[in-house]
Amino acid sequence: MSSAALSPVLKQATPVVVDHASGAWIHGTDGRDYLDFTTGIGVTSTGHCHPDVVAAAQEQCGKIIHAQYTTVMHQPLLALTEKLGDHLPAGIDSVFYANSGSEAVEAAVRLARMATGRQYIVTVQRGFHGRTVGAASLTTAGTKFSAGFGPLMAGVATTPFPDALRLKMTEAEAVDYALAEFDYLLATRVQPNEVAAILIEPFLGDGGYLALPPAYLTGLRERATEHGALLVLDEVQAGIGRTGKFWGHQHTGGLVPDVIITAKGIASGFPISAIAAPESIMAKAWPGSQGGTYGGNAVAAAAGVATLGVIEREGLVENSRVRGDELLAGLRSGLSEVQQICDIRGTGLMAAVEFGDPTANAGSPDSAEAARLAAAVQQACIDEDLLTLTCGPTGSIVRIIPALIVTAEEVATGTERFVRAVKRVVEG
Numbered sequence: 177m178s179s180a181a182l183s184p185v186l187k188q189a190t191p192v193v194v195d196h197a198s199g200a201w202i203h204g205t206d207g208r209d210y211l212d213f214t215t216g217i218g219v220t221s222t223g224h225c226h227p228d229v230v231a232a233a234q235e236q237c238g239k240i241i242h243a244q245y246t247t248v249m250h251q252p253l254l255a256l257t258e259k260l261g262d263h264l265p266a267g268i269d270s271v272f273y274a275n276s277g278s279e280a281v282e283a284a285v286r287l288a289r290m291a292t293g294r295q296y297i298v299t300v301q302r303g304f305h306g307r308t309v310g311a312a313s314l315t316t317a318g319t320k321f322s323a324g325f326g327p328l329m330a331g332v333a334t335t336p337f338p339d340a341l342r343l344k345m346t347e348a349e350a351v352d353y354a355l356a357e358f359d360y361l362l363a364t365r366v367q368p369n370e371v372a373a374i375l376i377e378p379f380l381g382d383g384g385y386l387a388l389p390p391a392y393l394t395g396l397r398e399r400a401t402e403h404g405a406l407l408v409l410d411e412v413q414a415g416i417g418r419t420g421k422f423w424g425h426q427h428t429g430g431l432v433p434d435v436i437i438t439a440k441g442i443a444s445g446f447p448i449s450a451i452a453a454p455e456s457i458m459a460k461a462w463p464g465s466q467g468g469t470y471g472g473n474a475v476a477a478a479a480g481v482a483t484l485g486v487i488e489r490e491g492l493v494e495n496s497r498v499r500g501d502e503l504l505a506g507l508r509s510g511l512s513e514v515q516q517i518c519d520i521r522g523t524g525l526m527a528a529v530e531f532g533d534p535t536a537n538a539g540s541p542d543s544a545e546a547a548r549l550a551a552a553v554q555q556a557c558i559d560e561d562l563l564t565l566t567c568g569p570t571g572s573i574v575r576i577i578p579a580l581i582v583t584a585e586e587v588a589t590g591t592e593r594f595v596r597a598v599k600r601v602v603e604g
């Protein structure tokens with residue numbers, strides 16, 4: 177008899193083994209109660225085991241668990257489509273479902289290529305779009321996501337992100353620079369009439385918890401329209417209320433994408449993802465190009481319907497905005513004296529603290545010391561019974577991702593614990 181264990185390559189950010197979880201809290205088998213500011217990487221939007229989501233999933237399990245959607249249709253998927261439609265921009269009225277963010281990204285790439293008859297996808301540097309080979313080929317949030325298993329998918333070109341901090345520019349200067357670089361890309365590498373889509377996150381997720389400046393997103397929208405390319409927004413992490421608006425791109429007033437990719441927060445932890453586009457675009461997908469054994473699973477769809485219902489009834493998009501403002505204010509006032517921090521930012525409940533090295537490398541967020549500090553703080557948080565994650569191209573950022581149901585008291589508790597953890601690390 178042989179024994180099996182999990183792959184040694186799976187890297188766990190905390191030593192926590194969950195016994196059970198509820199709302200914003202995870203109760204470990206070690207008897208400790210952890211305030212969960214990771215939400216399974218932005219997934220458990222309504223908190224852990226929200227009673228309405230649990231009830232919907234339990235009820236659905238008793239009706240039908242798997243009703244493969246190209247064989248028989250099931251009611252939860254129809255209901256989810258209707259409910260999602262209430263939140264999609266006008267004209268984006270056709271939805272295809274898959275299981276994971278990566279799978280949905282790949283579906284969007286297939287759709288963009290088929291709908292335009294062009295092959296290039298332009299992505300923004302530091303974007304994260306997933307781990308399947310196609311999605312990893314679009315991912316530039318870190319080489320660990322795409323190194324070692326090439327060749328990657330061809331037909332991808334990457335343009336710089338307007339990162340004012342690293343470029344040492346104002347935001348307006350960084351936007352001008354990045355849009356000019358985009359135009360150079362189309363003059364030097366990819367003909368405009370070869371671009372199927374510009375595919376971007378409205379807020380960088382794994383790449384650094386950074387908002388795309390509205391002027392940049394608007395500039396890309398104008399260029400996509402001018403060149404006949406689709407603007408595909410990867411809202412997998414920023415969507416479903418995370419940033420204090422239902423969609424991340426709604427921070428850029430009036431912007432209308434061609435395709436939206438969603439997953440994570442849509443079903444509070446059940447695996448389901450989707451792409452949404454105008455029917456006129458969706459109809460250009462080739463027959464047979466959309467499908468899958470598990471896509472749009474009935475239990476996941478029922479959980480999705482319940483999740484969107486909870487978000488609406490409990491005003492969770494607004495809660496995300498208000499609690500997010502409190503979180504940001506608390507972090508900024510508690511950490512204002514810490515010289516090793518070069519930026520504290522957040523929109524809604526997508527917050528980040530970026531470390532730098534004020535001595536060795538003139539405040540550089542890309543120094544080894546910055547990454548060491550971020551990792552040490554994330555670990556020190558665990559001692560405070562607070563769960564957080566790191567991110568960013570060099571790991572110099574701690575990201576804070578509470579559930580949308582988080583209370584003012586929990587935000588205050590989490591902020592206090594975080595500030596204490598930072599001070600312990602920087603004061604040695």
Ligand SMILES: Cc1ncc(COP(=O)(O)O)c(C=O)c1O
Nearest residue numbers: 276277278304305306381412413
């Ligand atoms: C913006 C974004 N796109 C795509 C993905 C990939 O999703 P999944 O891990 O479900 O495949 C992620 C995952 O973190 C993400 O944050």
